Amino acid sequence: MDDHLTGILSNIGVISFVALSAYLLLLTGEISFGQQAFFAIGAYTAGIVTAMWQLPFWLGLGAGAAAGGAAALFVGLPTLRLHGLQFAIATLAFAEAVRILFELFRYQVVRDGEPVGPNGIEGFRNIRYIFEHDVSATQFMLIIYGLLGVTLFGFFLLERSRLGVAFRMIGQDGLLAAAQGVPVFRVKLMAACLAGAIAGLGGGLYAHLTTYVEPAIFDVMLGVHSLAYGLIGGLGTAFGPLLGVVIDIGLLESTRWFAGYRMIVFGGLVAVLLIVRPRGLLDERLVHRIRRLVSRRPPPAPTNAAVLGEEPS
Amino acid sequence: MIPFIQTTLDGLMVGSSYGLLALGFALIFGVMRRLNLSYGPSIMVGAYLGTLLYIQFGAPTYVVAIVAVAGSVMAGVYVERLCFAPLGVGAGVASMVSSFAIWMQLEQASLLMLPRHSYPFPSLTSGELLSVGPLVVRPDYLIMLAAMLAITAALHLLLYRTRFGLGLRAIIENSVAASLSGIDVRSTMLKAFALASAIGGVAGFLVLSANQQVTAMLGMWATLKGLIAMMIGGLGSIPGAIVGGLVLGVIEVHSQTLFGPQVRDLAAYGVLFVLLVLRPGGIFGTAAVSESAAHRGGDRWTTT
Amino acid sequence: MIAARALLLSLFVVMVSSASGWAAGVKAKAEVSCAATAKPLEYDCAIKLSDARSGAALTGVEVTVGADMPSMPMAHNVKPVKATPGSEPGTYRAQIKLEMHGDWAVKVDLAGPVRDRIVKSMRFEPKP
Numbered sequence: 139m140d141d142h143l144t145g146i147l148s149n150i151g152v153i154s155f156v157a158l159s160a161y162l163l164l165l166t167g168e169i170s171f172g173q174q175a176f177f178a179i180g181a182y183t184a185g186i187v188t189a190m191w192q193l194p195f196w197l198g199l200g201a202g203a204a205a206g207g208a209a210a211l212f213v214g215l216p217t218l219r220l221h222g223l224q225f226a227i228a229t230l231a232f233a234e235a236v237r238i239l240f241e242l243f244r245y246q247v248v249r250d251g252e253p254v255g256p257n258g259i260e261g262f263r264n265i266r267y268i269f270e271h272d273v274s275a276t277q278f279m280l281i282i283y284g285l286l287g288v289t290l291f292g293f294f295l296l297e298r299s300r301l302g303v304a305f306r307m308i309g310q311d312g313l314l315a316a317a318q319g320v321p322v323f324r325v326k327l328m329a330a331c332l333a334g335a336i337a338g339l340g341g342g343l344y345a346h347l348t349t350y351v352e353p354a355i356f357d358v359m360l361g362v363h364s365l366a367y368g369l370i371g372g373l374g375t376a377f378g379p380l381l382g383v384v385i386d387i388g389l390l391e392s393t394r395w396f397a398g399y400r401m402i403v404f405g406g407l408v409a410v411l412l413i414v415r416p417r418g419l420l421d422e423r424l425v426h427r428i429r430r431l432v433s434r435r436p437p438p439a440p441t442n443a444a445v446l447g448e449e450p451s
Numbered sequence: 452m453i454p455f456i457q458t459t460l461d462g463l464m465v466g467s468s469y470g471l472l473a474l475g476f477a478l479i480f481g482v483m484r485r486l487n488l489s490y491g492p493s494i495m496v497g498a499y500l501g502t503l504l505y506i507q508f509g510a511p512t513y514v515v516a517i518v519a520v521a522g523s524v525m526a527g528v529y530v531e532r533l534c535f536a537p538l539g540v541g542a543g544v545a546s547m548v549s550s551f552a553i554w555m556q557l558e559q560a561s562l563l564m565l566p567r568h569s570y571p572f573p574s575l576t577s578g579e580l581l582s583v584g585p586l587v588v589r590p591d592y593l594i595m596l597a598a599m600l601a602i603t604a605a606l607h608l609l610l611y612r613t614r615f616g617l618g619l620r621a622i623i624e625n626s627v628a629a630s631l632s633g634i635d636v637r638s639t640m641l642k643a644f645a646l647a648s649a650i651g652g653v654a655g656f657l658v659l660s661a662n663q664q665v666t667a668m669l670g671m672w673a674t675l676k677g678l679i680a681m682m683i684g685g686l687g688s689i690p691g692a693i694v695g696g697l698v699l700g701v702i703e704v705h706s707q708t709l710f711g712p713q714v715r716d717l718a719a720y721g722v723l724f725v726l727l728v729l730r731p732g733g734i735f736g737t738a739a740v741s742e743s744a745a746h747r748g749g750d751r752w753t754t755t
Numbered sequence: 756m757i758a759a760r761a762l763l764l765s766l767f768v769v770m771v772s773s774a775s776g777w778a779a780g781v782k783a784k785a786e787v788s789c790a791a792t793a794k795p796l797e798y799d800c801a802i803k804l805s806d807a808r809s810g811a812a813l814t815g816v817e818v819t820v821g822a823d824m825p826s827m828p829m830a831h832n833v834k835p836v837k838a839t840p841g842s843e844p845g846t847y848r849a850q851i852k853l854e855m856h857g858d859w860a861v862k863v864d865l866a867g868p869v870r871d872r873i874v875k876s877m878r879f880e881p882k883p
Contacts, residue, residue, distance in 0.1 A: 141819070141835075141864075141866070142834075142835055145835075164544075169544055169547075216728040217727070217728060220727060220728075220731050221731065223486065223686065224682070224686070224727050224731045226486075227678065227679075227682050227723070227727060228723075228724055228727040228728065230678075231679070231720040231721075231723040231724040231727070232720075232724055234675075234716070234720045235717055235720040235721055235724065238713065238716055238717045238720070239717070241713060242713060242717075250782060250807060250808060251808075252807070260876070261825075261876075263874060266782070266871070266872075269782075269870050269871050269872065272870070348823075348862075348872075348874070349872045349874065350860065350872075350874035352825055352860075352876070354825040354826050354858070355825050355826070357826055358671070358675070359826065362488070362548070362551045365544075365548060366548045366551060366552065369544060369545060369548045370548075399559070399563075400559075400854075401555045401556055401558070401559035402556045402559050402560055404552070404555070404556075405552040405553055405554075405555040405556030405557075405559075406552075406553075406556055407552075408548070408549065408552035409533050409534055409549045409552045409553055409556075410533075412534075412538065412545045412546070412548060412549040412552075413533075413537040413538060413549070416538055416545035417545070562855060566855060566856050566881060567856060567880065567881055568856065568857060568880060667857070
């Protein structure tokens with residue numbers, strides 16, 4: 139497969155993780171500007187585990203996801219009881235604080251005569267696992283999509299579970315959900331923890347894909363983008379944020395002839411789209427209609443009894 | 452003791468610019484109950500237009516000022532028409548994301564005008580430092596402080612002595628009731644937006660002339676600082692915006708003096724985070740904003 | 756179910772591939788310098804590749820040069836350009852076209868016979 143295309147597809151795959159992370163929180167009605175912090179934590183953790191401690195790749199990814207989830211728990215506890223906008227700003231403050239902390243973070247070991255590791259503002263170079271272990275670009279892309287597939291499968295299960303219903307109930311009206319007996323705070327915390335883990339996993343993949351991360355990557359832009367993907371693609375299904383990522387990166391790559399005007403065009407398109415469809419393309423109504431179309435059963439044939447006017451059995 | 456007072460004074464000076472930025476934010480948020488992520492970028496558009504005139508045509512300073520403010524207002528109205536007016540009361544998140552999209556648009560438009568990382572900007576004073584006893588004051592910042600006080604006073608008069616201000620306060624209190632009372636909510640919102648952008652334009656001009664340069668980070672900087680200052684002072688509260696800005700300035704300058712420039716921003720975010728956790732309403736807000744209080748006046752901005 | 760199968764397939768692929776290629780591989784070192792050309796935002800980059808451990812020049816490598824803006828990853832992608840070998844062994848040249856000025860992370864991708872990736876942070880400003 140063409141290397142350039144593999145690169146683009148891999149990018150789409152990795153960014154989908156942080157988009158799904160913001161989406162999960164959005165389901166519970168919480169707007170987070172800070173998921174990029176967990177992405178960053180996952181990236182650095184996974185990089186440290188594989189490049190510096192020389193441990194296997196899967197361990198690095200797992201550590202990244204775990205670190206993301208733990209950090210989300212840590213932040214969620216004091217902040218989730220805040221009202222909408224305050225929560226959003228608190229996550230923003232947290233994420234920027236994390237980014238600045240990474241600018242100050244230095245931890246290096248010497249390998250092959252050269253220092254390897256996070257070096258403050260210069261970032262973390264030489265996360266070369268896939269080169270050292272001869273994983274091809276295509277193989278890595280398959281790994282990314284394999285894990286993305288697992289995550290999407292998880293969302294699929296979630297949407298059909300009581301927990302998923304609880305998420306959306308809280309998103310609609312937290313007070314009403316609480317009145318129905320849903321433990322709102324605990325469920326929100328669970329959502330935040332899962333979202334953090336998903337972002338952390340994506341971060342670990344990102345670090346290994348690009349072999350290089352620096353704090354500037356994990357700024358407010360990334361956070362608001364990940365939120366935007368869900369809004370653009372649609373909040374009705376986990377494929378919504380994915381669609382948003384594909385549109386953004388796909389459009390970004392394809393509208394090359396717009397050269398210096400890309401953002402102007404894209405920004406305008408998004409604004410207009412949101413006027414027409416404020417819940418995104420694949421919003422809840424559309425998804426509901428599609429589901430009904432797909433699962434439509436043929437109408438039951440009338441029984442003889444009903445035709446003859448007798449009581450239906 | 453003197454260095455401490457000096458640092459605090461410097462902080463207040465810097466804080467007055469933050470206060471002005473926060474004022475614009477608070478005005479928009481108070482009226483629309485939504486966050487305008489394009490606030491900084493619209494200021495940037497105005498500032499860049501002014502800079503363009505300055506560099507290409509050597510325009511005098513007052514022309515640059517007028518153009519900067521006018522440009523900000525134009526950009527602000529554009530944002531309002533595209534991102535906020537068409538979207539209904541409930542679509543809070545959508546309008547916020549839309550304003551983010553326009554942020555990208557405005558920022559790229561500005562960078563197309565002037566692609567470099569930084570440009571010179573005309574200054575208001577010769578830059579000589581004033582001495583007030585043992586303390587040193589920069590006249591540019593003194594002008595900024597004076598402007599902030601003047602604008603706050605003017606805003607107060609506007610809000611409490613004019614019909615427009617009455618309508619504005621009514622909408623801030625409860626937009627549904629206000630429209631039922633016959634107030635043209637949409638037109639008032641548009642005017643409030645324009646006013647907020649104008650204030651932002653003034654803030655931008657004063658900051659840039661004090662620093663004598665304009666950089667490509669202006670949009671992001673103005674949005675973040677205004678947002679943080681507003682949150683510290685209390686969501687949507689106008690006196691809170693001023694106080695929040697001043698407090699932010701003082702914290703930042705003290706942190707920089709004690710720990711260095713990198714910790715400066717870290718301290719600002721840290722304080723904001725702790726403040727939000729402990730006292731979500733900010734300094735002037737209520738101690739905790741309850742769900743029901745927010746639902747008053749059609750305030751459901753997190754859901755659609 | 757498709758997702759489960761995809762995961763198993765990718766796990767299998769990784770296990771097979773990692774079983775075959777346990778060699779640490781060659782680690783490359785690159786020096787990159789870019790000079791402005793007559794056209795704005797187009798730069799002529801000279802790359803010098805060497806083995807990081809032995810210091811020997813790396814010749815005959817397929818080099819692709821791309822760039823990304825750290826503050827907006829993937830937003831301003833520069834289309835990757837294949838570099839041509841230069842006169843001296845281990846040197847390569849590529850012309851890249853950037854979208855705007857500022858801080859860029861220049862990526863030097865190496866394919867056959869040596870596989871690696873080196874990222875250099877560089878700032879591109881217009882000529883005064």
